[in-house]
Amino acid sequence: MMLRRLLGALLATAAVLAPLSAGAATPAKPVAAVKAQAQALAVGAQVADWQLSHLDNFDYIPASQFRRDTEAPRDWIQAAFYIGLAAFTDAAKQPKYAEAILAHGQAEGWGFDARPRHADADATGAVWVWAAARTHDPAKLVPIRARFDAVLAAPSTVSLAFETPPGAPSCQTRWCWSDALFMAPPAWIALSKQTGDPRYLAQADREYWATSDYLYDPTDHLYFRDSRFITKRSEAGQKIFWGRGNGWVFAGLARILGDLPKDHPSRPRYEAQFKQMAAKIVTLQGERGYWPVSLLEPQATPETSGTGFFVYGLAWGVNHGLLPAARYRPAVDRGWAALTAAVESDGRLGWVQRVGAAPDQVGPDDTQLYGVGAFLLAASEVSRLPPARPSRARRPG
Numbered sequence: 001m002m003l004r005r006l007l008g009a010l011l012a013t014a015a016v017l018a019p020l021s022a023g024a025a026t027p028a029k030p031v032a033a034v035k036a037q038a039q040a041l042a043v044g045a046q047v048a049d050w051q052l053s054h055l056d057n058f059d060y061i062p063a064s065q066f067r068r069d070t071e072a073p074r075d076w077i078q079a080a081f082y083i084g085l086a087a088f089t090d091a092a093k094q095p096k097y098a099e100a101i102l103a104h105g106q107a108e109g110w111g112f113d114a115r116p117r118h119a120d121a122d123a124t125g126a127v128w129v130w131a132a133a134r135t136h137d138p139a140k141l142v143p144i145r146a147r148f149d150a151v152l153a154a155p156s157t158v159s160l161a162f163e164t165p166p167g168a169p170s171c172q173t174r175w176c177w178s179d180a181l182f183m184a185p186p187a188w189i190a191l192s193k194q195t196g197d198p199r200y201l202a203q204a205d206r207e208y209w210a211t212s213d214y215l216y217d218p219t220d221h222l223y224f225r226d227s228r229f230i231t232k233r234s235e236a237g238q239k240i241f242w243g244r245g246n247g248w249v250f251a252g253l254a255r256i257l258g259d260l261p262k263d264h265p266s267r268p269r270y271e272a273q274f275k276q277m278a279a280k281i282v283t284l285q286g287e288r289g290y291w292p293v294s295l296l297e298p299q300a301t302p303e304t305s306g307t308g309f310f311v312y313g314l315a316w317g318v319n320h321g322l323l324p325a326a327r328y329r330p331a332v333d334r335g336w337a338a339l340t341a342a343v344e345s346d347g348r349l350g351w352v353q354r355v356g357a358a359p360d361q362v363g364p365d366d367t368q369l370y371g372v373g374a375f376l377l378a379a380s381e382v383s384r385l386p387p388a389r390p391s392r393a394r395r396p397g
Helices: 002-020 031-052 067-071 076-092 095-107 125-135 138-153 185-195 198-215 243-259 267-284 304-319 325-341 369-382
Strands: none
Touching (some): 031 369, 067 076, 076 125, 076 369, 125 138, 125 185, 138 185, 138 198, 243 267, 267 325, 304 325, 304 369, 325 369
């Protein structure tokens, strides 16, 4: 399997190198850097191509495992894939991926599903903003501006407690679960950057920190998935910090910081939390390079969705000077090697924990679009890493 995977990556490298070599005026990169970049983009292209070729039939998703949600073109599952694909398009510079995103947005009229205040439905908005910026077409922003303007006109003030009394308003009209911090605030902040309207950024900033103050554990520097887990403990007596739940937040932080103005008053606070989480995350990586589904407990199997988000965030931090490479690059390299080992010869990504809200078991045939999105985010940033410095051999004696 590993040989077939390597051969597939090598064959795909030629296609990836074509756009890279098109700019003759670009200064030459070290050979090692070009090879590493080509490998990341080649494997990413293989995974992206498999997923794009399987968007018309989701029979590989068990009907009992949210297949109908997977089929929904405006919901978070597909949105997470297209978010990753957009980042990969920027890194790989392959026109076919941009065309796929634009065709998807055109088919959906740049619109949203029937939930006007749900973060899962907000997620696709980041893809629409990306498309508007790429095509210089503000008309693509009409639906998202109308959607977010309605929230600004009457912001929700419900409790962030996930378990509300019967009949009480759902807390999901706000960002009361960790996943929401990937889904919504990056879209709000990207829209603010694209339109120059500071109201979207102000709302996102205010709500992000309301959620953080509620769900972020200041001792362990990790997020509880939602209020139900704050006092809950595992059978071993450990706090329960869901791997993918924290991956959502950590990747969301990287996306937020990518669009947040350098002089924004809250930027130091975002950067501080990003660094705190990174310092904790690297201590929890398993021996095989994957992160466990429950971060404070050992995990016997791979899991690629949380691992993909962690590799993306750590690599983004190294590439943007927030995380020192000497400390964090080894975790990135081990995580990326683990992710690529989970790719089958045809490009199918395995070992993706199924849709859920807590740590759960995962198998080799489990795959999902958000796992592919996480993989493509990781591939995008890994492709930008500088060559790793060779370790110095210790002298005997």
